[in-house]
Amino acid sequence: MKSLWQPTLLAVVLSLAGCATTKKPVVALTGDIMVDGPNAIANGPARDRVLWQYRLAAAAMRQGKFDLAKQSLDDALLTLGGIFGKDPDAKKARSYFHAEAKKTFIGEPYERSMAYIYRGILYWMDGERDNARACFRSAEFEDGDAVQNQYAGDWVLPEYLDGLATTKLSGDGSDAFKRAQANAKGVKLPPYMPNANALFFVEFGPGPTKHATGQYKEELRFNTAASPVTSAELKVDSLRIPVAPTDDTGFQATTRGGRVMDHVLGNKAVFKSTTGAVGDVALIGGLTTAAASHDRTAQQVGLGIALAGLLSKVVSAATVPAADTRAWDNLPRYLSLASVPLSVGQHTATIQFLNSAGQVQTNLTKTITLNITTTDRDKVVFVSDTSVTPQTL
Amino acid sequence: MRTLLTKLALPIFAITITALVAGCATKGVKNPSGVPVTHMTADEQGFVAGTGMESQDLVMVADKMARSILGIPQIASAAAPPTIVLEPVDNQTRFPINKEIFLTRIRAQLNSKARGKVMFLARNQMEALEKERNRKREGQVTASADPTVQEFKGADYFLTGTLQGLSTRTKAGTSDYILYDFHLIDARTSVIVWEDSAEMKKQGLEDAAYR
Numbered sequence A: 001m002k003s004l005w006q007p008t009l010l011a012v013v014l015s016l017a018g019c020a021t022t023k024k025p026v027v028a029l030t031g032d033i034m035v036d037g038p039n040a041i042a043n044g045p046a047r048d049r050v051l052w053q054y055r056l057a058a059a060a061m062r063q064g065k066f067d068l069a070k071q072s073l074d075d076a077l078l079t080l081g082g083i084f085g086k087d088p089d090a091k092k093a094r095s096y097f098h099a100e101a102k103k104t105f106i107g108e109p110y111e112r113s114m115a116y117i118y119r120g121i122l123y124w125m126d127g128e129r130d131n132a133r134a135c136f137r138s139a140e141f142e143d144g145d146a147v148q149n150q151y152a153g154d155w156v157l158p159e160y161l162d163g164l165a166t167t168k169l170s171g172d173g174s175d176a177f178k179r180a181q182a183n184a185k186g187v188k189l190p191p192y193m194p195n196a197n198a199l200f201f202v203e204f205g206p207g208p209t210k211h212a213t214g215q216y217k218e219e220l221r222f223n224t225a226a227s228p229v230t231s232a233e234l235k236v237d238s239l240r241i242p243v244a245p246t247d248d249t250g251f252q253a254t255t256r257g258g259r260v261m262d263h264v265l266g267n268k269a270v271f272k273s274t275t276g277a278v279g280d281v282a283l284i285g286g287l288t289t290a291a292a293s294h295d296r297t298a299q300q301v302g303l304g305i306a307l308a309g310l311l312s313k314v315v316s317a318a319t320v321p322a323a324d325t326r327a328w329d330n331l332p333r334y335l336s337l338a339s340v341p342l343s344v345g346q347h348t349a350t351i352q353f354l355n356s357a358g359q360v361q362t363n364l365t366k367t368i369t370l371n372i373t374t375t376d377r378d379k380v381v382f383v384s385d386t387s388v389t390p391q392t393l
Numbered sequence B: 001m002r003t004l005l006t007k008l009a010l011p012i013f014a015i016t017i018t019a020l021v022a023g024c025a026t027k028g029v030k031n032p033s034g035v036p037v038t039h040m041t042a043d044e045q046g047f048v049a050g051t052g053m054e055s056q057d058l059v060m061v062a063d064k065m066a067r068s069i070l071g072i073p074q075i076a077s078a079a080a081p082p083t084i085v086l087e088p089v090d091n092q093t094r095f096p097i098n099k100e101i102f103l104t105r106i107r108a109q110l111n112s113k114a115r116g117k118v119m120f121l122a123r124n125q126m127e128a129l130e131k132e133r134n135r136k137r138e139g140q141v142t143a144s145a146d147p148t149v150q151e152f153k154g155a156d157y158f159l160t161g162t163l164q165g166l167s168t169r170t171k172a173g174t175s176d177y178i179l180y181d182f183h184l185i186d187a188r189t190s191v192i193v194w195e196d197s198a199e200m201k202k203q204g205l206e207d208a209a210y211r
Helices: A002-022 A033-043 A046-062 A066-081 A088-094 A109-125 A129-142 A157-168 A174-183 A249-254 A260-292 A296-318 B002-025 B055-070 B100-113 B123-137
Strands: A198-206 A209-213 A219-223 A231-236 A239-243 A332-340 A345-354 A366-372 A379-384 B083-086 B090-092 B157-170 B173-186 B192-204
Touching: A033 A046, A046 A066, A046 A109, A046 A379, A066 A109, A088 A260, A109 A129, A109 A157, A109 A249, A109 A379, A129 A157, A129 B090, A129 B157, A157 A174, A157 A332, A198 A231, A198 A345, A219 A249, A219 A260, A231 A332, A239 A332, A249 A332, A260 A296, A366 A379, B055 B100, B055 B173, B055 B192, B083 B123, B100 B157, B100 B173
Parallel strands: A198 A379, B083 B157, B090 B157
Antiparallel strands: A198 A332, A209 A219, A231 A239, A231 A345, A345 A366, B157 B173, B173 B192
């Protein structure tokens, strides 16, 4: 007996020692994205880095910290642009025994598109209209493989901005305008004004979130809560410009259609269910046989079947079909744009956010002082209903 | 019973150790210790690749353009070295890029391979140059020549380019075609005296977990 326990104890100790090296980095969250973001990017799991970079970039833009937003998005887009070919984490996410959330997060197509839209706005702020246009084209491109063709590449603002940038670069933006207008069902887009040197990118409302349904949480679903803000109004000098939403991220999230990964998760769920059922049958049948029989051989067979059933149950329990519900959770619901020509000098712009009844949500009103130094370069203003106010640009 | 357990001791130990080692080996972490910094030449494709513009494309395109420019009579047979101003490249692709990098590479190649055959004007430094000239004119700093004489050269040619792309994304993957077009424009006549292009097509498919 002594000869059994000594090697067994050694094996257990070795096993536990091995487990000690598999600890995952845990990042304590404070609830302040400007603290949690950098901390999670630096110390959190590598697979969540892009998620935090997305979140940090959106928050930084709303606080006017555009350099931080650029840095976060540039790094995130590098990951996004280089995911081709073999990826051990993605392979793991497809395996029966790991959750989908094991893969490196790059987001669903609507999240990827939003990363490019934000980066495009930042390029435009820096006067790089063609790089901004490149980003808007990539934003549309990310949405290009929706299951139903009518929802493929159907963002309005990126298409509209593609044409506007082209027009401002002395090109012909009319094709992009037509595509944008075709996508903007029910909204009449303003024609391009090449002399409109002040561009107001406006976003409002809470964006979509993710949750999982199904017996094993294998089905990815999106929540789009009713937005307390449904439109906005821009006042600058003597102008009052209504700002209706051109894009709805909730619509983009829910119209992509089924993912290839959904089939993988479906298979995992079937496997988990089948192995569980087989385990139940084998366990009950085997134990019943062993208990009921007086024949030693039959008892051994029964116990063998029960053991096989137990193994099947273990395999079932280890199978993880859960969908990845990590989400870029500080996205806006609606996007829009307003553009006006402003002369050189100081101007004060006020953006009011309105609810579905057309009432101004006074606590959300933003004031921005614009210093226009030249009419040759666009003054790009980014305004969210959660932006800091007042701002001077 | 004791005999049976004694017999089983060695196999149990062996199986546990095997499982332990196997468990470690299948942790699934590729390159768990990382990959040390790998020196690569700029014209070779690394192990990190996307379908956008990369260093090997830049090197190939810039080298081709530099060789091509040197062969045209306006440069090769010019009585005096022509002066060239670089104008920003127009990026019409879906990839944001550092637009200066192509022209910087072409200029460096031309300056290196064709010493004296062409001259580039530092128009992007004009502000600093004008300030320095004004300091000389005001006597704040020394001057080796009469600072009142206009010596800033005018351009004989403008070198610029356009990057255009054609992208496709389907369930089968992503495909990006990029056309790199560069041209040299006579600043006096607006005639395009030279034009050359290079093209590249890349395709890839991401893991099913991302589709």
